[in-house]
Amino acid sequence: MVPLYEWLLQGEASRWVVDAIVKLFGMAWIHIQPESVAMVIAALIPVLIAFGLIQAVAGGSTYIERKVAADIQRRVGPNQCQPSNFLGAVFSEAIERAGRPNARPGEKLFAKLAAPLVGVFKLLDATLGRWLPGLLIFLADGIKLIMKEDLVPAAADKPMFKLAPTIVLASAFGALAALPYSDRFYIADFNIGVFYIAAITSIEAIGILMAGWASNNKWALxxxxxxxxxxVSYEIPVGLALLTGIVISGTMSMQGMTVAQFGFDGAGWSEGWVWNWNVFSSPFMFVLFPVYYLAALAECNRTPFDIPEAESELVAGYHTEYSGMRFAFFFMAEYAMMCVTCAIAVTIFLGGWSTGFAPFENWAMQVRPGEINPATGLVATAPIFSIWGSLMHLAAFLIxxxxxxxxxxxxRWTLPRFRVDQMMTLCWKKLIPLGMSCLVGVSGWMLVRPYVAEKYGADALNNATAGISCAVCLLSGIGIIWWFGFKKLSPDEQKSRKLLVEGNVIAQGTKF
Amino acid sequence: MVRAMHSMLATLLFWIVVLMTVTAATFVVVARNILHAAFALAVAFLGVAGIYIFLHADFLAAVQLIVYVGGIIVLVMFAIMFSAHTQEGTVEPRRTWLALGGGALVAGVVLAATIMLINRLQVPLAEANAHADAAYRTTASAAPGEIALGHVLLGEYLLPFEVASILILAALVGAVAIVRKETR
Incomplete structure (x- = not known):
């Protein structure tokens, strides 16, 4: 991260830290330059941030997933767990033990200390437990996973069994480094950004194969x-979608792709509206978005594509033999991969960190592209935003x-699982031809664009683009409504839909 | 990716990557278990990708990861896991003096050829590297390599590129045809 590196060499306090480290180690055995120390610190800090991020992402997503599952499938427990259920039980048992005649002094002391905490938990129940029930479940999950025995099967290939979860997590972890969280807050902006993410996430397949084989278990294999x-199959539609994003933005850098979706006019004023986002910039992109999203869903091994860990056939698939933290690594990698693929979808199709509301963008912009940046004295190629604008963009990206x-x-909580052949048919016979034709279509669109703009003016072109995109949106919307609402159903379909509705009615009426 | 990296640190990292590559490559040759060898090959490819980054070929490094680690190694593992001959997962290597001598001879010839090639370069290698480093630093903000690479691949060398594509497609269709014949 270059700005951090420069700040470490220039900033007063950080310069002192760098000098202290140079003195401490440089005097003793070898000569160390301050630049090297600054480089190492500048590399380590983002790594630590990303490490915290992956845990926050996994923990937060688990909580959201539990809430969604509880709401959709009316699961009891996660949606009603209170803080006092979590640690309160431990304390109330301690108090009860201290009341017994043969209580030891330590137990009595513990009960005395715990007594006020019971009140604290009652208070937490009334506040946190009412507003966000089940919030502490993920902490309980974490404690459970850390405390569990780390089992390694006797017949397993031990080194590979232990290495596999690390590889899977590392590939998801590496992808977090290149995401454009905001215009100012990002870990690294590679010139091959999208391609780097595609490359680093493809290592995941090796880790999963390693886990399946090293477990020495038929289900895992x-x-x-x-x-x-x-x-490997779904990497193809994903790759086609990424390629189309590169074609339409003219860059592979994640930050560059985001800025390309602002639609700057000649004077550097941002259009920055929702309809400047790539997904609405041509009808092909609009079709490609669901293609990418489905393929990304399959790449994350999520339902309806979760046949690798189909409980009804394979127990738990490739992580059958894993327990404790090693299992948690797969778990964290799954949630991190979900967030990474969704973040790529946001960057390529949905405007990255832009809010989609032009007045906000123009308010937050300090230096417009094409103007001279007062800090460096050079002509700015990308817009520079105020710190509030950066925070606004961070919020927009995360939302x-x-x-x-x-x-x-x-x-995941609505649809049943595909069969293997259905999954492969969807990929090779539907998504890949669709993605391929969209790639050709977008390339043609980009070729034709300059000629149309020259002949009829840029305004007419933008209006025509928006018009065609809106028409496609409208038509596909009508198509979806027709398909689900007014299409004449076969008797089988009628029966299954009736069952679905009845099941929902029964579930809604159930009181717990 | 290593645009602002200081030379000493870069050298240290370079030797770590080289050590990793060479260790993994050695393990590929000496491993008794064929799947261990395949995984070690993946690590070796990873190291080669790292060396590409040190040569400022970021795009090539990513291609190396996608094609070799994400594609070919996975296919190699599939082949190993599906084939019946390696049910035990192990092979008994017969290390005769003849094999060792042959290997040493081939390695020696390759080493000699590399040294001769480096000596015959018009510009000395170290000088060329320094020049490339300097050129890369000044143009690091503008995307270098990949745009020129795209123009060369789809312009000057379009015909060889397309011929290679058709060759790969033919191999794919051929593989499908062979598999279908068996099921009939």
Whole structure:
């Protein structure tokens, strides 16, 4: 991270830290330059931030997933767990023990200390427990996973068994480094950004195969093979969608892709509206968005594509033999991968960190592209925003990403699982031809654009683009409504839909 | 990716990557278990991708990861896991003096050829590297390599590129045809 590196060499306090480290180690054995120390610190800090981020992402997503599951399937427990259920039980048992005649002094002391905490938990129940029931479940999950015995099967290939979860987590972890969280807050902006993410996440398949094979278990092996086949297959539609994003933005950098969706006019004023986002910039992109989203869903091994860990056939697939923290690594990797793929979808299709509301963007912009940046004296190629603008963009990015993550969870708790052949048919016979034709279509669109703009003016072109995109949106919307609402159903379909509605009515009427 | 990296640190990282690559490559050759060898090959490819980054070929490094680690190694593992001959997962290597001598001879020829090639370069390698480093630093903000690479691949060398594509497609269709014949 270059700005951090420069700040470490220039800033007063950080310069002192760098000098202290140089003195401490440089005097003793070898000569160390302050630049090297600054480089190492500048590399380590983002790594630590990303490490915290992956845990926050996994913990937060688990909580959201539990809430969504509880709401959609009316599951009791996660939606009603109170703070006092969590640790209060421990304390009330301690108090009860201290009341017994043979209580030891330590127990009495503990009960005395715990007595006021019971009141604290009652208070937490009334506040936190009422507003966000089940919030502490993920802490309980974490404690459970850390405390569990770390089992390694006797017949397993031990080194590979232990290495596999690390590889899977590392590939998701590496992808977090290149995401554009905001215009100012990001870990790294590679010139090959999208391509880097595609490359680093493709390592996941190796970790999963490794886990499946090293477990020395038929279910795990089958799960690993299925998963690797699925990931390798669905990488193709994902790759096509990424390629289309690169074609339409003209860059592979994640920040560059976001800025390209602002639609700057000649004077550097941002259009920055929702309809400047790539997904509405041509009808092909609008079709491609669901293609990417479905393929990303399959790459994350989520329902309806979770055949690698199909409980009814394979126990738990490639992580059958894993317990404790090693299992948690797979778990964290799954949630991190969900967030990463949704963040890519947001960056390529939904405007990245832009809010989609032009007055906000123009208010927050300090230096417009094409103007001279007072800090460096050079002509700015990308817009520079105020700190409030950056925070606003961070919020916009997270809200958009988590909205897509929410839809993934919604799909998981609503739809049943595909069969293997259905999954492969969807990929090779539907998504890949669709993605391929969209790629050709967008390339043609980008070729034709300059000629149309020259002949009829840029305004007419933008209006025509928006018009065609809106027409496609409208038509597909009508199509979806017709398909689900007015299409004449076959007797089988009628029967299954009636059952679905009745089941929902029964579930809604159930009182717990 | 390593645009602002200081030379000493870069050298240290470079030797770590080189050590990783060479260790993994050695393990590929000496491993008794064929799947261990495949995983070690993945690590070796990873190291090669790291060396590409040190040569400022970021795009090539990503291609190396996608094609070799994400694609070919997975296919190699599939082949190993599906084939019946390696049910035990192990092979008994027969290390005869003849094999060792042959291997040493091939390695020696490759080493000699590399040294001769480096000596015959018009510009000395170290000088060329320093020049490339300097050129990369000044243009780091503008996307370098990949745009030129795209123009070369789809312009000057379009015909070889397309011929290679058709070759791969033919191999794919051929594989499907062979598999279908068996099921009939």
């Amino acid at each position: 089958l799960g690993g093979m299925r998963s690797a086949a699925q990931i 958009k990403t988590y909205a897509l993550v929410f839809v993934m969870m919604w799909i």
